[in-house]
Amino acid sequence: MKKLIIFVVLVLFAAPCVFAAGTDAKGSAGQALAEKAKAEGKVTFYANITSVEPILEDFGKRYGVKAEYTRLSTTKFIATIMTEHAAGKLTADVLQAPMPVLEFLMEKGVLASYTSPAAAGYPKWANKDGKIQSFGIEYAALIYNKELVKPADVPKKYEDLADPKWKGKIVMADPSSHPTTISWLIGLKENVIKSEAEWMKFLKGLAANKPMFVASFGPTPAPIESGEKLIGISMPKYIITKAPAPLDWAKVSQPMMGTPRGMAITAGAPHPNAARLFVDYWLSEDAMKIMAEKVGEYVLAPGIYPPIAGIDKAKVIPIRELSDDEIKKWGGEFKKIFAAP
Amino acid sequence: MQKTRKGLTPGLIAIVGFLTVCPVVMLILGSFSEGLNAFGTFTLSKYVKAYTDPAFAEILVNTAVFTIGSAIVSTVLALFLAYLNTRTNIPFKFMFRIISLIPMMVPHILFAVSWVLLLNPSNGMINLFLRQVFGWEGAALNIYTLQGMILVEGLLDLPIAYLVIAPAMSAFDVSLEESSKVCGASNLRTLVRITLPVLRPAILAAATLVIVRSLASFAVPSVIGMPGRIYVLATHIYRVVATGYVTDYGMAAAVGMSALAASITLIFLYRHLTREGEKYVTVSSRGYRPSVIDLKGARYPLFGIVALLSFVLIVLPVLVLFYTSVVPYSMVPSAKAFAMMSWKHWIAVLKDPVSLLSLKNSLYLGVGGATLGMILSFFVAYVIVKVRTKAAGFLESLSFLSFSFPGIVVGIGFMWFFVQTPLYATIWALLIGYIATYLPYGIRPLTSAFVQIHSNLEESSRVCGGGPFYTMRRIVIPLLIPGIVSGWILMATMFVRELSLSVVLSRPGTEVLAVQILRFAEDGLWGRLSALGILMIFISTTLVIIASRIGAKLTKVDK
Numbered sequence: 001m002k003k004l005i006i007f008v009v010l011v012l013f014a015a016p017c018v019f020a021a022g023t024d025a026k027g028s029a030g031q032a033l034a035e036k037a038k039a040e041g042k043v044t045f046y047a048n049i050t051s052v053e054p055i056l057e058d059f060g061k062r063y064g065v066k067a068e069y070t071r072l073s074t075t076k077f078i079a080t081i082m083t084e085h086a087a088g089k090l091t092a093d094v095l096q097a098p099m100p101v102l103e104f105l106m107e108k109g110v111l112a113s114y115t116s117p118a119a120a121g122y123p124k125w126a127n128k129d130g131k132i133q134s135f136g137i138e139y140a141a142l143i144y145n146k147e148l149v150k151p152a153d154v155p156k157k158y159e160d161l162a163d164p165k166w167k168g169k170i171v172m173a174d175p176s177s178h179p180t181t182i183s184w185l186i187g188l189k190e191n192v193i194k195s196e197a198e199w200m201k202f203l204k205g206l207a208a209n210k211p212m213f214v215a216s217f218g219p220t221p222a223p224i225e226s227g228e229k230l231i232g233i234s235m236p237k238y239i240i241t242k243a244p245a246p247l248d249w250a251k252v253s254q255p256m257m258g259t260p261r262g263m264a265i266t267a268g269a270p271h272p273n274a275a276r277l278f279v280d281y282w283l284s285e286d287a288m289k290i291m292a293e294k295v296g297e298y299v300l301a302p303g304i305y306p307p308i309a310g311i312d313k314a315k316v317i318p319i320r321e322l323s324d325d326e327i328k329k330w331g332g333e334f335k336k337i338f339a340a341p
Numbered sequence: 342m343q344k345t346r347k348g349l350t351p352g353l354i355a356i357v358g359f360l361t362v363c364p365v366v367m368l369i370l371g372s373f374s375e376g377l378n379a380f381g382t383f384t385l386s387k388y389v390k391a392y393t394d395p396a397f398a399e400i401l402v403n404t405a406v407f408t409i410g411s412a413i414v415s416t417v418l419a420l421f422l423a424y425l426n427t428r429t430n431i432p433f434k435f436m437f438r439i440i441s442l443i444p445m446m447v448p449h450i451l452f453a454v455s456w457v458l459l460l461n462p463s464n465g466m467i468n469l470f471l472r473q474v475f476g477w478e479g480a481a482l483n484i485y486t487l488q489g490m491i492l493v494e495g496l497l498d499l500p501i502a503y504l505v506i507a508p509a510m511s512a513f514d515v516s517l518e519e520s521s522k523v524c525g526a527s528n529l530r531t532l533v534r535i536t537l538p539v540l541r542p543a544i545l546a547a548a549t550l551v552i553v554r555s556l557a558s559f560a561v562p563s564v565i566g567m568p569g570r571i572y573v574l575a576t577h578i579y580r581v582v583a584t585g586y587v588t589d590y591g592m593a594a595a596v597g598m599s600a601l602a603a604s605i606t607l608i609f610l611y612r613h614l615t616r617e618g619e620k621y622v623t624v625s626s627r628g629y630r631p632s633v634i635d636l637k638g639a640r641y642p643l644f645g646i647v648a649l650l651s652f653v654l655i656v657l658p659v660l661v662l663f664y665t666s667v668v669p670y671s672m673v674p675s676a677k678a679f680a681m682m683s684w685k686h687w688i689a690v691l692k693d694p695v696s697l698l699s700l701k702n703s704l705y706l707g708v709g710g711a712t713l714g715m716i717l718s719f720f721v722a723y724v725i726v727k728v729r730t731k732a733a734g735f736l737e738s739l740s741f742l743s744f745s746f747p748g749i750v751v752g753i754g755f756m757w758f759f760v761q762t763p764l765y766a767t768i769w770a771l772l773i774g775y776i777a778t779y780l781p782y783g784i785r786p787l788t789s790a791f792v793q794i795h796s797n798l799e800e801s802s803r804v805c806g807g808g809p810f811y812t813m814r815r816i817v818i819p820l821l822i823p824g825i826v827s828g829w830i831l832m833a834t835m836f837v838r839e840l841s842l843s844v845v846l847s848r849p850g851t852e853v854l855a856v857q858i859l860r861f862a863e864d865g866l867w868g869r870l871s872a873l874g875i876l877m878i879f880i881s882t883t884l885v886i887i888a889s890r891i892g893a894k895l896t897k898v899d900k
Contacts, residue, residue, distance in 0.1 A: 075749075083378060245671070324585035324586060
């Protein structure tokens with residue numbers, strides 16, 4: 001009886017997926033995978049991503065496979081995985097991390113090849129060597145306090161942040177060490193601001209505004225909400241996760257940029273079928289919808305946007321992946337630029 | 342006893358060595374290895390790179406000012422509170438224990454954030470108040486300074502200093518002070534010339550611990566130092582680690598070695614300064630009962646100071662915490678904020694299975710870990726104080742090894758070590774790691790209490806035919822109860838809020854409170870974070886009350 005119920009539930013849930021994504025778990029092949037995955041019992045997921053519990057729960061309910069989430073902060077991600085890998089104790093089946101992290105792990109032979117049928121509608125650039133699949137962009141923007149900043153004062157382009165009127169009113173992650181902020185500033189140079197001289201002028205203006213530095217994006221929204229600062233280089237997803245805080249994003253004329261978030265299966269995955277089923281589900285429209293709506297993530301599944309006004313019209317582009325040497329070099333440069341009085 | 346003592350030292354060196362040396366050896370290996378793991382081709386490049394950084398000199402100066410400043414703030418405050426509590430007739434004594442312990446129970450990151458809300462130059466509540474009431478222009482007080490960091494770190498480390506000094510203060514041979522007064526000295530002169538010098542081991546022990554701890558502290562330097570662009574060793578290491586995705590903990594370990602060197606130097610300095618142990622013995626076979634000094638007219642003014650301190654230390658941060666847990670997002674108190682209050686963060690936390698599991702795990706680790714830790718600390722402290730050989734000195738330095746590494750680094754050391762053992766990713770790894778790292782919290786209060794007990798007492802018992810364990814049980818342990826209780830409380834509350842090791846070693850099923858709190862912090866969910874933080878304070882408070890009650894019952898005998 002129980003099996004029958006599960007089967008019925010499976011069919012009910014799987015059917016719309018098949019039609020929606022068109023390529024998800026194709027009939028009997030998908031079913032076979034689901035059965036093998038169920039026999040394996042669970043899937044171990046290493047990541048650093050907020051509030052994805054509803055997705056994991058939904059996965060468990062649908063397929064009877066328990067998804068176990070180990071959260072590793074970005075600074076410990078590679079250290080932990082390489083340590084476990086070297087000792088032959090890597091228990092992860094599926095990894096999720098910023099693109100540069102996964103690329104490093106791919107070079108070290110930690111990742112397996114898998115191209116999910118669920119990613120067929122995703123942009124071409126989002127798949128790397130048949131091993132890493134990007135599903136979203138960790139997008140950054142100018143986030144401001146909409147109760148304290150008058151609509152006329154909201155920046156219309158990124159360069160407006162260098163206006164002296166923002167002096168002492170900006171918060172941002174430390175540009176000498178925070179990789180995403182470093183990449184974002186480089187992204188401005190390469191994708192947005194016309195000449196290097198203008199870009200440098202912007203940086204110097206921003207530095208002259210004496211922004212307050214915090215360790216990463218996590219602590220950026222709190223000072224904006226409370227009014228300690230008025231604006232910051234932060235992430236639009238906080239508009240969703242921190243609601244009803246008075247946050248909004250400056251709808252600048254230029255594109256938004258961010259680091260791609262990727263996922264991959266490990267080469268020695270203890271539960272390989274569950275891992276594939278999990279990736280297929282994660283990339284499906286249903287899971288991506290949860291991610292966009294509940295967590296405010298910018299996802300690559302076509303036609304799905306976070307419920308933030310104006311995001312569906314915005315152009316969001318992935319930043320070129322910087323090597324660690326480049327990040328360190330620019331970190332050092334920014335340290336000098338932002339230290340100047 | 343002699344024979345037992347001889348067997349004890351090597352045995353303890355083996356145990357403590359195993360606990361603390363393994364992770365540190367892994368870190369040393371890592372700092373000399375090419376690549377990202379502990380094992381690689383030998384290289385010196387990480388040291389060259391770490392120590393030729395031109396910014397390093399300024400960081401060292403900041404670190405020295407920060408750690409020594411914090412040590413002075415917390416030691417002076419602890420002396421003041423311990424003296425008033427144990428030696429005078431000040432009213433409301435029960436408050437002292439609470440004041441001196443609260444900062445031990447609050448997650449440090451939260452305490453630092455509360456202070457930012459109070460004292461930030463833009464809209465800190467105290468600054469807004471000063472501006473409105475006195476019309477002061479601009480920012481009267483700025484938390485984002487070295488002074489601000491010292492103040493907050495000093496307050497946070499107050500429990501460490503208090504719990505080391507208070508037991509020594511209460512185990513004080515009053516005849517010394519009486520002799521001074523008989524010779525015509527005033528209370529103040531007696532305090533300065535007799536009481537404080539006799540307490541030297543405890544005072545130095547407290548200051549050493551605080552320096553070492555603030556060296557490893559990350560919460561205050563990151564929450565208060567970074568926005569003020571004041572970098573100390575811990576935040577410098579963070580920058581080394583966090584710049585780029587391929588984090589090189591070997592390089593971080595290379596920077597961390599200077600913290601290790603500083604700590605070991607301090608411990609040797611401490612041993613040197615207290616080398617004539619006999620001088621500090623105050624509980625001998627003669628009378629021992631601390632006398633109470635009548636404060637007379639100074640009673641209430643002094644109490645006023647204590648009340649103010651407790652307001653600043655307990656009431657304000659806990660209020661801020663509670664406030665944050667009921668408002669929907671970070672907001673300055675206003676009519677609007679009060680209108681929007683709700684229990685939604687509390688409900689979210691109490692419904693979250695991971696948060697509940699982490700409460701259970703942390704409670705288990707706090708009680709179990711502190712108890713095991715104190716048993717080990719007892720023997721180690723005994724050897725350090727009563728044996729005092731070269732080997733005992735070695736043992737003392739060993740006990741500080743993992744403790745003196747900045748938190749971000751030592752966790753990785755333990756990971757590199759545990760991954761080689763079957764304990765990896767189990768709760769036992771956390772338990773062993775906690776005890777190994779925080780052993781000084783058990784050993785320090787015990788040694789400063791041990792120092793004061795004259796071996797006459799043990800010898801009398803031996804002469805009367807008591808065996809070594811009988812002597813231990815009937816003579817030594819009862820006199821040490823205040824020290825044991827202090828150590829247990831320090832360890833238990835530390836384990837309940839431990840972060841540096843947990844963040845690396847905890848896995849699904851072994852989640853602990855601080856890691857859950859950190860996740861909320863990383864996602865900027867301050868409301869849930871505060872709710873869970875209050876639950877954490879509640880657990881710690883319960884543990885402290887139980888431990889103090891048991892301690893009070895056991896010491897009643899000699900009153």
